[in-house]
Amino acid sequence: MTRTAGRTGDPLLLLAGGSNVVIGDDGFTGTAILVRSRGVEVISRRPDQLIVRVQAGHPWDGFVAETVAAGWAGVECLSGIPGSTGATPIQNVGAYGQDVAETISSVTVYDRSEGVVRDMPAADCGFGYRASIFKHNDRYVVLSVDFRLRPAAESGPVRYAELARTLGVSQGDRVPLTAARETVLSLRAGKGMVLDAEDRDTWSVGSFFTNPVLDAAAWAKLREVSATEPPGWPGEGGRVKVSAAWLIDRAGFGKGYPGGDVPVSISTKHTLALTNRGSGSAAQLLGLAREIRDGVRDRFGVVLHPEPVLVGCTL
Template structure:
């Protein structure tokens, strides 16, 4: 198998194979063997099939907001998803189902649903990336996650070599994961969301958001208020992309909140007895979700903690690892992530797991 490299392109040309850093919010990533741009679902399928015919590995990349690519890059074909738009495919008096192209910028979609009085995505405002990435990670924030509104995902099945429709019940949604995250078998093409016709949000579930809105948990608020407040909260944590703010040059939360068996959580509480009560959320099955940000901070890695080459924990949020210098290597970021993971393990006996997809790198 041989790699196919395009000739060097002019500056600013999106097909320039020099580096994948320009396509990730971390501004990290080495060269691609070949870059292909797909403007619609049919082109996505075609580009993947052509790469497979060349016996090349394939990486499908859209917003690049939840991926960490190694310094060696990706030697196969990178398909840049640039499909856009959404359409109503079903509706009744109470709900509307929208089919969204995989490359549609996520926050643009959320803004459009809020403007139209469609409730269900408002608390996911300000999240970078594309709509097609949301089922992969089961994206969630401030008490909402996409598994609650996704009806189905249309994907290209690389094993069967055909486009399939996967019902939400078959997507294997779990906390920050799905069947799409743990296998490269499927390439997401479109996502169907069923939203509620309402000018009010769903019940506010997240205490921090309720406080910011000046309401009680369980109350409903105007959609526009929910969206504006979520964006303000996220911006205050460096979680809304800003080209002028190095704190946003990240993948958002780098580690997931660990979900622990009850007895393990009690051990963590004992080890943290001198630090106060760790923020936690009991689950119906006896497990307990614990704040990764708290564990990281109490293990000695506070906001602004610096690693090599200008990588650092965000000065606004402990969960975000940033390429503050804009010139760091992926190896440097991975070294910082590994230091944090090992420090938390040593202090609390809990192993943190990365939330983004790691390509040709590992912690």
């Protein structure tokens, strides 16, 4: 089907779980392909590591649960994230101190330009913060992902402060894999980030905005206009990743905004989640997102960017 669409020039939309996609109210004109491949296979094993190949359509959280049950460390803090495994390298999915770029060894793709299947080592995937060579790029179709995991009963070092506090350990400590997974699931559920059909705070695409990464000058300017110390995480080259949730809240868009009986609103549990309360449209959701983006820009001079993929619509 992908080859046929490539020959005819028809627009092509690949979907697996669709959990990180916003589609415009007019829908998509073209060919939609649903990725439904399944399977987890150990293709290489050594005493200190194993390579596990996961088909693109395999549910991500199902795979994480399998790794924890099998005693394979490396992705346990990525529990509870919806969607498929094939989507994880596209977004360089991350949470609670881990991201998939740390454990991906290679990605098998169908190259639509060349008409061939190729294996792309992690170094060629252009991984960055919530970014990769695959994002906003129709050339590659992810077929499977190889992960380099570690046989262990304990997690990797716990990096995320909130997770460490909840576990009752210090940052850098290790905990049993099951404890890491169960605690992450509990934290995510408390923020409305685990789907519950009865809880409209979970009717979202997760975090709508990425945390902005500022250079030294922009970080200094933000500190100046904030009149306080914004939460930030230093990175390479003097750049600092800033909490988008903090910016949104301090710009006047708190949990539950705008309040009342509205079709779309910020989640009452998590400032970064924009939720459909049951009758909302894509246009209304994007209207709220624009209001928040513009409000943060006007208050702090920082521009927020959407995390989900937008199809047939723009912000």
